[in-house]
Amino acid sequence: MIPDTRIAVIGLGLMGGSIARALHARGVRVLGYDRDGTQLDAAVREGIVHEPLDGELAGLATAEVVVLALPVDATIAILPCVASRLGDTRLVMDLGSTKRSIVAAAEAAGIGGRYVGAHPLTGSHRSGWGASRASLFEDARIFLCPTPSTTVGTLELAESLWRELRAGVEVLDAAEHDEQMAWRSHLPHLVSSALAVTLRDAGVRRSALGPGGRDMTRLAGGSPTMWHPIVRDNATAIAEALAAYEERIHAVRMALVAGDAAAARGFIESAATWFDGEPERVLTRTTL
């Protein structure tokens, strides 16, 4: 595809800005919109967005591909409008971190055939156009989740686009994706947020931490506008992951309170063994 293709990017934050930059670098004609006029202006001024769209999104009719790079809730809210604006568009794709509700909304909006949900498993605690970079997706893992009616050609187009950006692609059922992300992405995020809030309550500032502690609280800095809708959308699966995690925290606390050195040592060793990628033991629970 690429050179001279017309691709519209709605939302020019970290994700949308990065895909706009990566596409621009490959000769794509980038149509862009952000409800924050200063971000849109910056993208035009830098020459990354060639055609700014207005809030009515009328210009979408001329785009071959539409990328929605918005929070999960905003993506769902905008889908009917986007559907009504499409022309001969071959692919509509969002970049949200949950996929089940979104692909259902695309199907309900009548554009399931040319829709693919995408989730780049990458990101940053930083957000906005200023944090975007053309290389964000290189070597990143991208999950692609079809709707019930996504056509083979649509999925192939989405795959080729991400491969062009040098990302690794994995096709996954949307519900399975959300279930897995509860453990692989959303749990680590909330674990970091809970550590941040605990330290705040204890009067510890982030600057008082060492390099390890700063790593552990980096995700907590992620944009609440992005993260609250993710957590809300995937609450049931996340609550299950949190329950398993809470049990582990409780167990190690009890081991320390009881002076159970063997249990504490076993816990620390299990974690290090998993980290080292040694053969996994017989699992006591196999939630996934």
Added chain:
Amino acid sequence: MIPDTRIAVIGLGLMGGSIARALHARGVRVLGYDRDGTQLDAAVREGIVHEPLDGELAGLATAEVVVLALPVDATIAILPCVASRLGDTRLVMDLGSTKRSIVAAAEAAGIGGRYVGAHPLTGSHRSGWGASRASLFEDARIFLCPTPSTTVGTLELAESLWRELRAGVEVLDAAEHDEQMAWRSHLPHLVSSALAVTLRDAGVRRSALGPGGRDMTRLAGGSPTMWHPIVRDNATAIAEALAAYEERIHAVRMALVAGDAAAARGFIESAATWFDGEPERVLTRTTL
């Protein structure tokens, strides 16, 4: 001090190896010992350790400074032997992550006057001589904890040594140090370990995580030989920090289960606000 000073380093892992390299680079005559002969051989072969010591540590008598870079429990165990080997040694210093028990053991061994406990708030999930590097302590924060009888000259010598290595020095009472580290260092470590064990149980490998999840599980890879003695030595304070953390995890889980969007959003926003270093709110708890 530095050029031609004779400094003995006992334990040539990440911390001991790094201080040996940094001292060697400044013209210090490094005496070294590691009970693992291959690590000691490597340090001698690389020309970092100029005089290997044997297991009897008889050569310590000629050292002006002795640095113990061992796990917390091994430090306490070796102190009586070290005390019996000293000559005109002006400073003995350990690098353990807890300090209360160690400075008490130094005092009990009769070397409190020339002893200072040191804790570099830096490190790595990697361990051993192979992970050591001369720059480890540059811009790092080093806590120095005197014994009840540490002399002013001893503390000054320790401070000047760390400043020479370009570290920032903070003098702190040993009990206060351990209390603070329960929150600032040990809690983040166990939060990471618990995440690792939870993911293991869910069948998730570390390679399945994104960059954020990998950051969140890096500390879990720390050496159990180092970490279990730390956790054991500071169990009471760590259990208190874990209790506060467990409450937070429980509260966010309950918010998700109850569909309490305002509580979930407030939690995520609080974490991000702390991260951004905005003015802190009135604290509901002030454990520190």
